[in-house]
Amino acid sequence: MANKKVKVGIVGLGRQGYQHAENLALRVPNCELIAVCSVVEKEVKEVQEKWGIPYGYADYDEMLENRELEAIFIASPSGFHYEQIEKALEAGFHVFSEKPLGLYLEEAEKVEKAVSRHPDKVFMLGFMRRYDRSYADAKRMIDSGEIGEPVLIRCYGLDPAGKLDSFLKFARDNYSGGLFLDMAIHDLDLARWYLQAEPEEVWAIGGSYARPEFAELGDAETGAAMVRFSGNRIGIFVAGRNCAHGYHIETEIIGTNGTLRIGTVPERNQVMIFNETGAVKKCTGGFLERFEQSYLSEAEEFINCILENRKPSVNVRDGVESTRLGYACKKSFETGKLVRVKS
Amino acid sequence: MANKKVKVGIVGLGRQGYQHAENLALRVPNCELIAVCSVVEKEVKEVQEKWGIPYGYADYDEMLENRELEAIFIASPSGFHYEQIEKALEAGFHVFSEKPLGLYLEEAEKVEKAVSRHPDKVFMLGFMRRYDRSYADAKRMIDSGEIGEPVLIRCYGLDPAGKLDSFLKFARDNYSGGLFLDMAIHDLDLARWYLQAEPEEVWAIGGSYARPEFAELGDAETGAAMVRFSGNRIGIFVAGRNCAHGYHIETEIIGTNGTLRIGTVPERNQVMIFNETGAVKKCTGGFLERFEQSYLSEAEEFINCILENRKPSVNVRDGVESTRLGYACKKSFETGKLVRVKS
Amino acid sequence: MANKKVKVGIVGLGRQGYQHAENLALRVPNCELIAVCSVVEKEVKEVQEKWGIPYGYADYDEMLENRELEAIFIASPSGFHYEQIEKALEAGFHVFSEKPLGLYLEEAEKVEKAVSRHPDKVFMLGFMRRYDRSYADAKRMIDSGEIGEPVLIRCYGLDPAGKLDSFLKFARDNYSGGLFLDMAIHDLDLARWYLQAEPEEVWAIGGSYARPEFAELGDAETGAAMVRFSGNRIGIFVAGRNCAHGYHIETEIIGTNGTLRIGTVPERNQVMIFNETGAVKKCTGGFLERFEQSYLSEAEEFINCILENRKPSVNVRDGVESTRLGYACKKSFETGKLVRVKS
Amino acid sequence: MANKKVKVGIVGLGRQGYQHAENLALRVPNCELIAVCSVVEKEVKEVQEKWGIPYGYADYDEMLENRELEAIFIASPSGFHYEQIEKALEAGFHVFSEKPLGLYLEEAEKVEKAVSRHPDKVFMLGFMRRYDRSYADAKRMIDSGEIGEPVLIRCYGLDPAGKLDSFLKFARDNYSGGLFLDMAIHDLDLARWYLQAEPEEVWAIGGSYARPEFAELGDAETGAAMVRFSGNRIGIFVAGRNCAHGYHIETEIIGTNGTLRIGTVPERNQVMIFNETGAVKKCTGGFLERFEQSYLSEAEEFINCILENRKPSVNVRDGVESTRLGYACKKSFETGKLVRVKS
Incomplete structure (x- = not known):
């Protein structure tokens, strides 16, 4: 049990994404960041080298095909959230997404439905406070x-x-x-x-x-x-x-x-x-x-929820409302x- | 000039009125509290004895007939303010009144008119903050x-x-x-x-x-x-x-x-x-x-305005608005x- | 009783002395500042005019001959304290002195003896804190x-x-x-x-x-x-x-x-x-x-001690020790x- | 370079030692806690299982024989420090020790000499503040x-x-x-x-x-x-x-x-x-x-000093003085x- 580590991929390596990636790669116990994805090729390479991440992607859909992964961390620009969440859930992954669920209320509501279709998956929203x-x-x-x-x-x-x-x-x-x-x-x-x-x-x-x-x-x-x-x-x-x-x-x-x-x-x-x-x-x-501390703690909670098969207190409904x-x-x-x- | 003292009468000796009276009697330079008025006879006597105030009244109109007085300090219950202000102004006194000008907007507006009829008198409202x-x-x-x-x-x-x-x-x-x-x-x-x-x-x-x-x-x-x-x-x-x-x-x-x-x-x-x-x-x-300090300072400002023939920065319009x-x-x-x- | 006021003379009108004088003249209830003394003639005149003080002195000994006075307030330079305290006590006055009792321990001890020779007089030291x-x-x-x-x-x-x-x-x-x-x-x-x-x-x-x-x-x-x-x-x-x-x-x-x-x-x-x-x-x-508040409060306490025939909690021994x-x-x-x- | 991890063994699993061990096992990047040592057998087992630590020892000298190790972390009772530091240095390890260097000044001075005999080794003292x-x-x-x-x-x-x-x-x-x-x-x-x-x-x-x-x-x-x-x-x-x-x-x-x-x-x-x-x-x-943050940061600094071949700002002399x-x-x-x- 001690050695069981959740294998995670992250999309988005901007300021916030980078911080998340660093936490996942170095500081979150029981977590292994094995894939990073960004349209900015340079960011991907840099991070892969810095922390020894085996997989790098420019294309999100491609990352979702990596069956070693168990969870996806979404830190891309807000406009991409709702689609990326849906896709990751459909592909069978646990999902953490930065806020917001989507740019429009309708997008948020779509995510809510997608989450409800996958009750066995952990979905967590980045209300880190x-x-x-x-x-x-x-x-x-x-x-x-x-x-x-x-x-x-x-x-x-x-x-x-x-x-x-x-x-x-x-x-x-x-x-x-x-x-x-x-x-x-x-x-x-x-x-x-x-x-x-x-x-x-x-x-x-x-x-x-x-x-x-x-x-x-x-x-x-x-x-x-x-x-x-x-x-x-x-x-x-x-x-x-x-x-x-x-x-x-x-x-x-x-x-x-x-x-x-x-x-x-x-x-x-x-x-x-x-x-x-x-x-x-x-x-x-x-x-x-x-x-800083909450960004780390929420990621720990996400990983622990997966390992312990439970749901976080922040749920998709909180995001919608x-x-x-x-x-x-x-x-x-x-x-x-x-x-x-x-x- | 140093010896010129403004002779003041106060109406209302409740908690706030008592504090005002004590300030006027003991702590405000260039001020002499020579009259106190309250429907509670006991309060009047007590204060007269304690600070050696020569005149005591149960009736406000009677106090206004005392021609030694130059200024009236109103600290009675709010419902009496507008009438007492008007009367004091009409009787030729400078007036300080606790807030509010009146219980109703119409009362406040009446006070405003009364004040404007007496541009030579100092009128000050107790916005002590x-x-x-x-x-x-x-x-x-x-x-x-x-x-x-x-x-x-x-x-x-x-x-x-x-x-x-x-x-x-x-x-x-x-x-x-x-x-x-x-x-x-x-x-x-x-x-x-x-x-x-x-x-x-x-x-x-x-x-x-x-x-x-x-x-x-x-x-x-x-x-x-x-x-x-x-x-x-x-x-x-x-x-x-x-x-x-x-x-x-x-x-x-x-x-x-x-x-x-x-x-x-x-x-x-x-x-x-x-x-x-x-x-x-x-x-x-x-x-x-x-x-505590503002109650004293506003009373000092009121007395100084009278002595220096100027108007306080809090005016009747502030009360109305x-x-x-x-x-x-x-x-x-x-x-x-x-x-x-x-x- | 309300009208009984202690008549006070002050020596020293520097920064601290001026503040004391202003308090005694304007803010301390039951106190009447009737005499001021300073070697700086201009200070004496200015203060007399400003607050209507009847007696002004350049010479301390002369002030002590004024038999209307009941209490002396000493705010002169430290080097004069011990002599002025002694003289005032010997002349039959209550005495308030700014700290220190004297520049040297021997001076302070002399003051202690002088105070003990006048147990009926109020002596207070300006430990205003x-x-x-x-x-x-x-x-x-x-x-x-x-x-x-x-x-x-x-x-x-x-x-x-x-x-x-x-x-x-x-x-x-x-x-x-x-x-x-x-x-x-x-x-x-x-x-x-x-x-x-x-x-x-x-x-x-x-x-x-x-x-x-x-x-x-x-x-x-x-x-x-x-x-x-x-x-x-x-x-x-x-x-x-x-x-x-x-x-x-x-x-x-x-x-x-x-x-x-x-x-x-x-x-x-x-x-x-x-x-x-x-x-x-x-x-x-x-x-x-x-x-500011303590300078006023200590002066009030001094006057009240005189009126109520009691001793302040700061005594001469505190000054000596x-x-x-x-x-x-x-x-x-x-x-x-x-x-x-x-x- | 990214994958290079320093292999560490720790001695002492009391309150402070446990915290250090947890940091080394889970939170310090580029560090791998591979050995734990304590005379309390239960502590060793518990920690090994919890974080998947391969080697457990009851005997300190035995741990020093493990040639996979590169660095020793000393969090045992103060009385053991100076000997354990010396031994670890002599055995060729980098050493981090909790304060004090020793219970007596002579012990601290002995440590200073030992450190000076091993200028190629990183020695760091736990002045975490x-x-x-x-x-x-x-x-x-x-x-x-x-x-x-x-x-x-x-x-x-x-x-x-x-x-x-x-x-x-x-x-x-x-x-x-x-x-x-x-x-x-x-x-x-x-x-x-x-x-x-x-x-x-x-x-x-x-x-x-x-x-x-x-x-x-x-x-x-x-x-x-x-x-x-x-x-x-x-x-x-x-x-x-x-x-x-x-x-x-x-x-x-x-x-x-x-x-x-x-x-x-x-x-x-x-x-x-x-x-x-x-x-x-x-x-x-x-x-x-x-x-909490300093305990983690000092451990990170120790590991980084080893990886980057430099010395920490806290040195053995600070401990002696x-x-x-x-x-x-x-x-x-x-x-x-x-x-x-x-x-």
Whole structure:
């Protein structure tokens, strides 16, 4: 049993994909990364050599024909997710996919059906925050009643201003779903997870303040959505792409007997510097830095689910419902109206 | 000049009124509290004896006939404010009034007219937070451009759970305006002050979670309002009456180049205790504790405005517009709809 | 009773003296500042006019002949303290003196004798930190057993680098006692107060790192003293004059069941700014800013002691023993040896 | 190159040894744990089965005969270190050893000689804190001059009160070196590393406050050492075994232009809970939790040094000098005298 290792192939070797690949190749116990796939040939070669990966592919379908593989890890651009998930499941593999399930709600729903056709396969979605130790600790505290009944959640998801230009360049040529689907989706998932409630109505607003380009794209530089959940529970979501101090992910859950906050100061580490500026905590620069541990832990959980023949707590329905709520936010932002979330 | 002291009379000697009276009697330079008025005879006597106040009244109109007085300080129950302000102005006095201007928007608008009929008199409204050093410092930083253009404000106004019962008892017999008018009004003022923008549309939600009595009163235990301000600026307001850790007043202003937070942890003082619970900061218990310095500073500013023949930065219009927005929040909460704010 | 006011005269109108005078003239209830004394004639006139003080003196002895006075407040340069205290007591006045009792231990001991000759007079020493709310709260917590038995105290007293040059200029012409007597004396008092133990042995070290001028003066830029108190309790004292981030006063008391920290981050107020530097708390710039409330509270306590015919908790012995320990630190620093503290 | 893996054997499978073994078996890239050794037969079997380790030994010398091995990892009880290090080096292996080098200074010096006889072998000592990201970041900031010249270091090393009983039981039968050698040694190393200075003189004090058993053992429950380093730099070390809030490791470096603090609040994670107690950060419970990342990183560094044919920044001299200083602290504590550190 100790020697049983799950043989994995990964598609997508961009920034996030590379990190996943490195984890799978070097750090996830009981896992063997034996295949990598990317349309960028150079990336494939580099990774194969660096970590001694035997199989390299430019073509995803070809990788799926490799019968040594047991599981597929999908970290390709979002537009490819739903098809690649379906294909991998049909080909008999366990599947981990980065969020989102698809660019459109219909795609997400198709994935849901595909997953339901393969109940014997492990399917896991990359809502890695649930595997962050702080977030997981908060969940345990809520479940054990430490703050009473959770009634309000506030989530901030702010990307660093330093990446604003590269995002604008990307967004001009690619459909990302816009601020609420692209950035807030992790928070929408957290809200459902922590509140154990479903969204019923949403109003979303926002604007382009420093950079008019966002308005031209029909998107927002910074936006906010307020959601009424079942039982009149309250969700407040702020998403942005122009955060001066770095990557700011913060979550607060107010309960009838107490409140939890996660990440109030997005501090880089435990160092504080005191100088003529004052007392300063440097802040995290990006998601790979902030969620390094969760990226590893979610991959471990995926592999363990396969080995132990069980399902992860993040399921395909979580992906569908977050997408549905994300699209409701988007519609509200675009129309300026209150939008009912139909589930 | 040094010896010139403004002679003041105060009406209302409840918890807040007593604090104001003590400040006026003992701590505000260039001020002489020479008259106190309350329907509770015992309160009047006690205060007169304690601080040597020569005049005591049970009747407000009678106090206004005292021609030694130059200024009236109004700290009576909210329902009396608008009439008492009008009368004092008509009688030729400078007036300081606790918020609100009146219980209804119409009352606030009447006060506005009365004030405009007396341009030579100082009128000041008790939005004391503007005089808190932290809030004032934040204002200076914003005005000097330290965070760029402010685009989002988030305000928390949470009353301690320990006072929930006494509030419910009070609210059964008195109209307070409900959560948004009673609690959030300071925050609505802060939002206009910091954003320098006017509200255009609001959606407010909330519920009764621990205590169904709030629903029976048509009010909310905890509520949230999201406001679209001019220029698509964003306002997020959370108000509540069931805060486990005490009195939590927190404000955040996100700008295009930086963010300010005031009061993230509502710490009582500079002591941290480390014990088996962890590292603990005790929290403030109520508004008199949190805003002790601002109550004194606003009274000093009122007296100085009289002596220096100038007007305070908080004017009657600020009171009217906050009330207008408060009523829009209330209407939205009651109807469940998006509400336009007509100014 | 309410109208009874203590009539006070103050000597010394420098930075600290001016602050005391302003408090006594405007903010301390039941106090009337009727006389001011300074060798700088201009200071006297300015203050008399500003706050309407009837009597002004250039000569201290002359002020003591004013029989309207009941109490003398001493805020003159340290070298004058012991004589002025003695004279005021002999002339029949209550006396408040800024620290130190005198520049030399012998002077402090003389004051102690003078005080003991006038048991009917209130004598109070300006160890204002004891009246700071955070420090007072810590004392209450210790006394009520919240941290068990206190076994170690660590005190930081660091002056801002910005005032280094003006200090060096001053120190060239004036004997201040050096770093441990001048800066650490408040901390030495706090240690005895919190630990309820007396010092037995000390070792003090330090150096001149950025500025060799300190060595030339026989003083240290930054120094540390470790003290063994009775019962093997431990005292750690760091004093310095080159603190980059401002005025840093921090105290920690470790007990057998918990630990207290006061002022870990010497934050100016409740504002935190997040910008490209990180998450920043600005720091306090000096003692008048940090201890504004305690300067007022100690003066109130002095006046109340007179009116209520009782003694303050800070007594002359506290001043003598702190001075004794300060001189032991100084001797240890100068000789490099362990020094026994003889009490 | 990618496939080259260093084959490692480990001795000692206690709490720390098990953690090292798990890292080596599962998480350190380019490493293959092929042998485990412990006198506790059950531990060996369990670990072999769990991670599929081919070789198991009860006898250390036997393990050294396994010529497949390239490196030995020593995590046995401290008393065995120096002999096991020597033997492994003589047998031609690279060696990683947990601290200390030996229980006595003479043992440490013997190890130093052994290491110098094998300049081609990698020898690394487990001063894992240097590999903690916060500590490493602080080092980078100091080296780049961000705080000017470092002049004072303050280090806290406090073990949780919850482990006090088990320590007392252990200490009755085992020589651990006492508080300063056992607990403070990591801090003594950090001081030399950050200050780039050598200790010259030390005074150490301490006592048994809650538990007289420490005095009976000739040890201290809580102790403090003040060290004068070359250039009059100052070191302050507090070590203890009775920390109510958990495992508290804190380090501060004061420089001529700024100050760094690491771990001021030993927070467990990024969650803050607000409840009737106040605003609470839970604290870390022990060294494996606090330094999880450093235990992994130091092992990675050891393996990389072997593969890349270079030496780690922690060398045997660091171990010898820390031990020398630790013994000087011990002697000072035992004699009550100032002790010169002879190097």
